[in-house]
Amino acid sequence: MKTSITALSILTLLCMVTSAFAADTVNGAGATFPYPVYSAWAYEYNKITGIRLNYQSIGSGGGQRQITDRTVDFGASDAPLKPEKLNKEKLLQFPAVIGGVVPVIQISKIKPGQLKLDSEAVCKIFLGEIKFWDDKKIKDMNTNLSLPHKEITVIHRSDGSGTTAIFTTYLSDTCAQWKERVGAGKAVKWPVGIGGKGNEGVANYVKRVKNSIGYVEFAYAKQNKLTYALLKNTAGTFVVPDIESFQAAAASGTFDPEKHFYLWLTNAPGKNAWPIAGATFILLAKEQKESNRNTVKFYDWAFKNGNKTAERLIYVPLPDSLKNLIREYWKKNDIY
Numbered sequence: 618m619k620t621s622i623t624a625l626s627i628l629t630l631l632c633m634v635t636s637a638f639a640a641d642t643v644n645g646a647g648a649t650f651p652y653p654v655y656s657a658w659a660y661e662y663n664k665i666t667g668i669r670l671n672y673q674s675i676g677s678g679g680g681q682r683q684i685t686d687r688t689v690d691f692g693a694s695d696a697p698l699k700p701e702k703l704n705k706e707k708l709l710q711f712p713a714v715i716g717g718v719v720p721v722i723q724i725s726k727i728k729p730g731q732l733k734l735d736s737e738a739v740c741k742i743f744l745g746e747i748k749f750w751d752d753k754k755i756k757d758m759n760t761n762l763s764l765p766h767k768e769i770t771v772i773h774r775s776d777g778s779g780t781t782a783i784f785t786t787y788l789s790d791t792c793a794q795w796k797e798r799v800g801a802g803k804a805v806k807w808p809v810g811i812g813g814k815g816n817e818g819v820a821n822y823v824k825r826v827k828n829s830i831g832y833v834e835f836a837y838a839k840q841n842k843l844t845y846a847l848l849k850n851t852a853g854t855f856v857v858p859d860i861e862s863f864q865a866a867a868a869s870g871t872f873d874p875e876k877h878f879y880l881w882l883t884n885a886p887g888k889n890a891w892p893i894a895g896a897t898f899i900l901l902a903k904e905q906k907e908s909n910r911n912t913v914k915f916y917d918w919a920f921k922n923g924n925k926t927a928e929r930l931i932y933v934p935l936p937d938s939l940k941n942l943i944r945e946y947w948k949k950n951d952i953y
Contacts, residue, residue, distance in 0.1 A: 643911050646673035647680015647693030648779045649815040651897040653836040654714055655693075657926045658919045670915060674815060678777020678803045684708065684900045690908040692900035695779020696803050697879045707903045709950055710877040711943045712896040713916060715867045715933035718783050719858045719893070721823050721843040722830045724750055725765065728844060730857055733758045735849035736892070740792035742830060743771055744799075745809035750828060765828070772822045772831030775812025777803040783895040784832045787883040791892075832893075835863075836930045850892045851884050858891055863933045866894035872939055874946045901952070909952040917944070917953070 645655075652674040659670035673679075677694035684692030685706050693713075703710055720734060738754050741747040747754060751764040774781045785801040799805050811826070813819040819831040820841045835858050838845050847855045856862045869885035872878040882894040899916065901909045920943075924934040935943070947953030 641667060642669045642671055643691070643908070643915055644671045644689045645680075645691040645693060645899075645912070646675050646683045646689045647900075648677045648695045648897050649674045649817065650677075650695045650716060650718075650780050650783075650834040650895075651693065651714055651932070652816070653834075653840065654923075654927050654930050654932050657930060658915075658923045661922070661926070662915055662918055666918075668911070668915070674817075676774075676776040676803075676815060677779030677782065681777075681900065684902060687902055687905070690901075690905065691912045693897065694900060695895055695897045696782035697881070697896070697898050698877075698900065699879055700876050703877050709901040709903055709909075709946075709952075710879070710898050711916075711946060712872060712878050712880075712935060712939070713899050713919070714927055714935065715863060715882070715894065715896045716931070717835045717858050717863045717866070717891045717894045718780055718787075718832050719835050719838050720830060720832055720846045720848065721820070721838050722846060723823055723827055723844060724767075725827070727762065727764075730845065730847055731759075731762060732844075732846040733849070733855050734846045736788065736791035739848075740788050740795045742769055743773070743788065743808070743810070744795065745771070767828040770826050770829040771807075771810030772813055772819050772826065772829050773807050773810045774804075774814070774819060776814050778815075779803060779895075779897065780816060780832065780834055781805065783881075783883060783893060786881055787893045790884045836932065839931060848892055850888075850890055851886055852888045852890070854888050856889060856891055860928055860931055860933060862889055862891035863894050863931075865890040866892070867896075867933050867936075872896075872942065874942050874949075878943070878946075903950070906952060909950075913947050913952050917947075 680692035683689045751766045782803045789796040789801040813822045816833045816837045820837045823829050823831045865887050866882050866885040870880045920940045927934045
């Protein structure tokens, strides 16, 4: 009898510990694009509340799959899901922060912000049609630079990626040849290049491979001290990737809560707008009310307290008006 009571007590204690741990942990998975800012927010949130955010940086495709399968409290994706898809899978969606995707290069003696590229050059490089850095198309935009006759190595994502979705949407919108041959999406059939997993993988390849070019979220370019290129936007201006040019792109769009905030920010109008900007989104399962409330508590805290951290990492915090629309959306779905 004593043995049975002891075993029952231990089992009860284990269940209580497991339950308490679950209540103190929010589990998410998905996009690598926002990982630097989510991890920084999570560190501060844990210090203040004791609640831990366990976020797996596995790519937007993985994040969409995991929330669809209900194996996490929230998914994260840089590629927003259309309202029809959200309704079919019984999901909710809201933006969390805005950032920019930048071309990063490794060319001897070329410093950050020196190389200029337009969408046609980027398109032809990633199609494999521009093969050398001293190609006439590139040289004509960079008459002040000494570009080497070195073969270009293209680095792209190997996993299902919202960063890829943003980048390929930009190319599809500006390059008919790319749209016809490759198209846009989280995963595409790349004509040339080497695949790296996550923004981290692409950044590491570009650091190691001479005469390479890749694309990463700007925080990864800064953290890894990568050389980034300037890009010509739709207004014909060569713009620097920074918080001001990302803000200019963000100001061009209207997020509609009736459409679950579905919006792309690529090729935004405006003289100072960065052409490869995008929001990153959180996905919730409608029926997971309690875990949704825990997730929402974290992002509401980040909306109130995380702006300076986001800006330090070169992300654009959402404007207060949009944050308030998101709070109304949460209320409407009984998770706030």
